[in-house]
Amino acid sequence: MRTLRAIFAHTSGRIGGFIVGLYLLLAVLGLLGLTPHDPLMQYRIDRLHAPSGTYWMGTDLFGRDVASRLMMGIGQSFIVAFFSVAFAALAGTVLGLAAAWFGRRWDGIVMRIMDVLLAFPAILLALLIVAVAGPGTSTSIVAIAIVYTPIFTRVVRGPALSLKAREFVDAARTFGSSSSYILTRHLLLNLVAPLTVQVTLALAWALLTEAGLSFLGLGKQPPAASLGLMLSDSRNLMETAPWLMIFPGIAIMISILGFNLLGDALRDIFDPKMRRAIA
Amino acid sequence: MTYLLRRLAVFPLVLIGVSIVVFVAIRMVPGDSITAMLGTEAGLLTPQQRDALAAYFGIDQPWFVQYGRWLLGLVQGNLGISPTYGKPVLDVILERFPLTLELALLSMMIALVVGMPAGVFAATRNERLSDLGVRIAAMIGQSTPNFVLALLIIYTLSAGFGVLPAMGEFSPLWQDPLRNLGQLILPAITLGFAFAASVTRISRSAMLDVLSDDYVRTARSKGASARSVIWRHALPNALIPVVTLSGIEFGYLLGGAVIVEQIYALPGIGRLVLDAILQRDYALVQGCVLFIAFNFMIVNLLVDLAYVALDPRIRLGER
Numbered sequence: 201m202r203t204l205r206a207i208f209a210h211t212s213g214r215i216g217g218f219i220v221g222l223y224l225l226l227a228v229l230g231l232l233g234l235t236p237h238d239p240l241m242q243y244r245i246d247r248l249h250a251p252s253g254t255y256w257m258g259t260d261l262f263g264r265d266v267a268s269r270l271m272m273g274i275g276q277s278f279i280v281a282f283f284s285v286a287f288a289a290l291a292g293t294v295l296g297l298a299a300a301w302f303g304r305r306w307d308g309i310v311m312r313i314m315d316v317l318l319a320f321p322a323i324l325l326a327l328l329i330v331a332v333a334g335p336g337t338s339t340s341i342v343a344i345a346i347v348y349t350p351i352f353t354r355v356v357r358g359p360a361l362s363l364k365a366r367e368f369v370d371a372a373r374t375f376g377s378s379s380s381y382i383l384t385r386h387l388l389l390n391l392v393a394p395l396t397v398q399v400t401l402a403l404a405w406a407l408l409t410e411a412g413l414s415f416l417g418l419g420k421q422p423p424a425a426s427l428g429l430m431l432s433d434s435r436n437l438m439e440t441a442p443w444l445m446i447f448p449g450i451a452i453m454i455s456i457l458g459f460n461l462l463g464d465a466l467r468d469i470f471d472p473k474m475r476r477a478i479a
Numbered sequence: 480m481t482y483l484l485r486r487l488a489v490f491p492l493v494l495i496g497v498s499i500v501v502f503v504a505i506r507m508v509p510g511d512s513i514t515a516m517l518g519t520e521a522g523l524l525t526p527q528q529r530d531a532l533a534a535y536f537g538i539d540q541p542w543f544v545q546y547g548r549w550l551l552g553l554v555q556g557n558l559g560i561s562p563t564y565g566k567p568v569l570d571v572i573l574e575r576f577p578l579t580l581e582l583a584l585l586s587m588m589i590a591l592v593v594g595m596p597a598g599v600f601a602a603t604r605n606e607r608l609s610d611l612g613v614r615i616a617a618m619i620g621q622s623t624p625n626f627v628l629a630l631l632i633i634y635t636l637s638a639g640f641g642v643l644p645a646m647g648e649f650s651p652l653w654q655d656p657l658r659n660l661g662q663l664i665l666p667a668i669t670l671g672f673a674f675a676a677s678v679t680r681i682s683r684s685a686m687l688d689v690l691s692d693d694y695v696r697t698a699r700s701k702g703a704s705a706r707s708v709i710w711r712h713a714l715p716n717a718l719i720p721v722v723t724l725s726g727i728e729f730g731y732l733l734g735g736a737v738i739v740e741q742i743y744a745l746p747g748i749g750r751l752v753l754d755a756i757l758q759r760d761y762a763l764v765q766g767c768v769l770f771i772a773f774n775f776m777i778v779n780l781l782v783d784l785a786y787v788a789l790d791p792r793i794r795l796g797e798r
Contacts, residue, residue, distance in 0.1 A: 324734055328756060442634060442638065450627075454622075
């Protein structure tokens with residue numbers, strides 16, 4: 201609750217929060233099929249119709265409503281982004297905590313594996329995974345999750361190592377607290393702040409990667425709508441129907457902007473130096 | 480120094496890890512490379528011919544035997560033959576690499592030339608309207624995916640000025656520098672845009688940190704001019720985060736910009752890897768990924784060395 205109030209008091213937090221909220225609403229509506237038109241319905245007579253009262257963002261080559269497809273695409277992108285970041289955060293937290301807690305050999309093995317994954321450029325690793333598993337929603341989720349796991353592992357391991365050496369952990373141990381209790385109650389709770397910031401920024405990145413993969417035709421397959429694919433399809437019709445490019449392009453941009461703004465605000469809020477400045 | 484040595488020791492380990500991951504992954508891609516290579520003509524092959532081809536490319540063996548052979552070749556500087564191009568993998572990569580390198584350098588130049596002054600400017604006008612303007616621009620820049628920007632640029636050029644970006648056959652820098660620059664400038668701006676935004680943000684915050692330090696106050700109080708304080712005293716100390724960020728971004732760019740190369744029809748490393756994956760050209764995928772990972776690690780190492788050069792405290796701290 202206090203965090204929410206702090207976000208609201210922070211200018212970019214307010215704007216970012218508003219954008220993210222709006223997109224969440226659009227995503228839910230898009231996924232529930234509560235769109236102005238059926239996103240898959242082809243209104244053949246109205247092919248390449250410019251934006252109007254009936255078709256707010258125009259129609260595409262097949263006469264499908266762009267606004268409705270956009271909402272469906274946002275829903276699609278958000279599913280991929282949320283699940284992939286959730287898996288990455290979970291895996292990264294477990295691995296990072298394990299590396300910090302068990303130390304020595306465990307730490308070495310986990311961190312060297314993460315080094316290997318980090319040596320790949322992100323999009324390349326995602327491409328390779330998609331090539332192996334075939335394009336589609338679940339593959340995009342797995343690919344983005346694997347690419348982002350090493351980053352979460354690092355974000356968790358560093359602070360976990362320094363927390364582990366703090367007195368309160370020794371104190372908890374002298375009281376006879378079990379390892380799992382210390383890990384969840386003392387370490388994990390103290391990691392909530394950096395994790396929240398990282399999750400928000402990772403969501404921005406996941407949206408970007410999902411759009412990139414579907415732009416290359418390696419994400420959600422047609423006739424379902426995805427923002428990247430809509431953008432990619434717009435390329436040949438750019439001059440006759442610019443709305444096909446402009447709306448999905450701006451939709452992708454603003455969604456990423458929203459999460460970036462929110463992430464920035466959260467970083468300010470959780471940074472104790474800044475908190476003092478606000479208070 | 481020991482830190483750098485330790486980093487160097489990990490190098491081959493990570494590269495071997497990378498190569499095993501790629502080796503196994505690319506062999507898990509459904510479909511076989513001979514069919515992918517020959518297309519419909521693959522149907523005309525007799526089983527004997529198919530076996531002979533597989534044996535020729537060495538893909539009839541189990542993966543660990545193939546890996547062993549590949550590793551042995553690697554030690555001798557031989558990355559194998561690409562079935563798609565019928566040439567040594569290293570030759571194919573080195574043909575494409577100059578473009579990627581040039582594009583990465585151009586993008587970084589744009590990012591630094593635009594981003595650093597913008598960041599310093601914003602920091603010196605902290606919380607004023609001009610600072611806010613720079614920050615908003617940088618935030619938007621950082622949130623614009625390069626493929627969206629590429630399409631917007633192409634659209635603006637074609638709709639507004641009736642021109643299209645120079646595509647067609649790519650001319651290398653040493654053959655026709657002007658034409659080469661004409662082909663690369665828009666992709667470089669596309670890639671440099673978000674990069675410049677990140678540079679702006681990080682140089683602004685680094686500069687703000689430094690400007691509140693005691694030695695800056697000392698320099699000011701002894702009467703140094705505002706310009707000298709910023710450029711001589713503050714900036715060198717604010718450079719470290721900028722160098723880190725630029726190095727990492729540059730390392731990524733050396734891996735090729737798959738989507739931007741695709742949009743501008745540039746034959747760089749990014750498209751080479753994408754095509755190689757789609758073609759199941761095992762040798763080429765392995766070679767490319769290893770090459771990219773190697774470059775990436777080298778760049779990261781250079782960034783670490785640059786730290787030491789920029790910050791004498793790191794050197795002293797080690798004693």
